[in-house]
Amino acid sequence: MRILAVSLDLDDTLWPIEPAILAAERHLDDWLKRHHAAVAEAWPIAALRDLREQVSAERPDLSHDFTTQRLLTLERAFAACGIGNEHVDAAFEVYYAARNRVDCYPDALPALAALSARLPLVSISNGNADLERIGLRQHFRHSISARELGVAKPAAAIFHEACARLGVAPENVLHVGDDPLLDVIGAHAAGLHTAWLNRHAATWAERVAQYPAHADATPDLEIRDLGELARWIEDQGKTK
Ligand SMILES: [Mg+2]
Incomplete structure (x- = not known):
C-alpha cells in the first residue's frame, strides 16, 4: 500500500455530530420563540x-442535500402559520451557525496538523458542515460535499x-471514516x-453484518482514534 493522500469524513470522524x-x-x-412565537408554538422541536423527515421522505432527489431539505422544512413550517418565505434564510442561519459550532474529538486537531504536514488531505462529507466556519479549512487541500x-x-x-x-x-488514497457503508x-x-474509525469498540463483523451484500468487505486499517x-x-x- 503506497498512500500519497488521505480523504477524511467529517461528522462523527472529526467531531460528534449529534450534540x-x-x-x-x-x-x-x-429564536422562533423570540421572533415568531406562533411558529414556535405550532412547531416545537420534535x-x-x-x-423534516417528511420532507426528506417526499424528496429522495434531495437525499444528498441536507441544507435544501432544511430550507424546505422551514418554508413549510412558516407557510403553515400563514407566513411567507421572507424569514426562512434568517431561521436557517440560526440553525446553521449552531450546527457548525462543533466540539472536535481531542485527537482530531493534533492529528489533522500532523497529517496535513505530511500529505494532502481532502474532506468528503454527505453532511453540510462548513470547514471555513469551523476553522479547519486550512488543513484541507480540497473539501467535497x-x-x-x-x-x-x-x-x-x-x-x-x-x-x-x-x-x-x-489506489494511492486512504479514505478514513466512521461509517461502515458510507x-x-x-x-x-x-x-x-480504507481506514475504519472505530471509536466505540464495535466489531467490524457485527457492523458489516447489516450489509449482507458486502459481507466480505474489510477495511485495510482499523483505528480507535485519529x-x-x-x-x-x-x-x-x-519505510518508504
Ligand atoms: Mg461520519
Whole structure:
C-alpha cells in the first residue's frame, strides 16, 4: 500500500455530530420563540424534526442535500402559520451557525496538523458542515460535499472526484471514516484504501453484518482514534 493522500469524513470522524444538531435545534427553537412565537408554538422541536423527515421522505432527489431539505422544512413550517418565505434564510442561519459550532474529538486537531504536514488531505462529507466556519479549512487541500457534487457517499463518483482533485490515483488514497457503508464499503468499491474509525469498540463483523451484500468487505486499517492514523502515516513515511 503506497498512500500519497488521505480523504477524511467529517461528522462523527472529526467531531460528534449529534450534540451539534441537538444544540442547533434548540437555538432555532429559542429564536422562533423570540421572533415568531406562533411558529414556535405550532412547531416545537420534535414536530419540526418530524416535518423534516417528511420532507426528506417526499424528496429522495434531495437525499444528498441536507441544507435544501432544511430550507424546505422551514418554508413549510412558516407557510403553515400563514407566513411567507421572507424569514426562512434568517431561521436557517440560526440553525446553521449552531450546527457548525462543533466540539472536535481531542485527537482530531493534533492529528489533522500532523497529517496535513505530511500529505494532502481532502474532506468528503454527505453532511453540510462548513470547514471555513469551523476553522479547519486550512488543513484541507480540497473539501467535497455531497450537496455541491449532487451525489453522496457511498457512490464511487464522490470518491473519484476527490482523487481527481488531488491528482492522485484511487489506489494511492486512504479514505478514513466512521461509517461502515458510507466510508469503508463505498471507498473500497471505488478502489481506494480504507481506514475504519472505530471509536466505540464495535466489531467490524457485527457492523458489516447489516450489509449482507458486502459481507466480505474489510477495511485495510482499523483505528480507535485519529492519533493512531497519524502514527500509521508517519511509520509509512519511514519505510518508504
Ligand atoms: Mg461520519
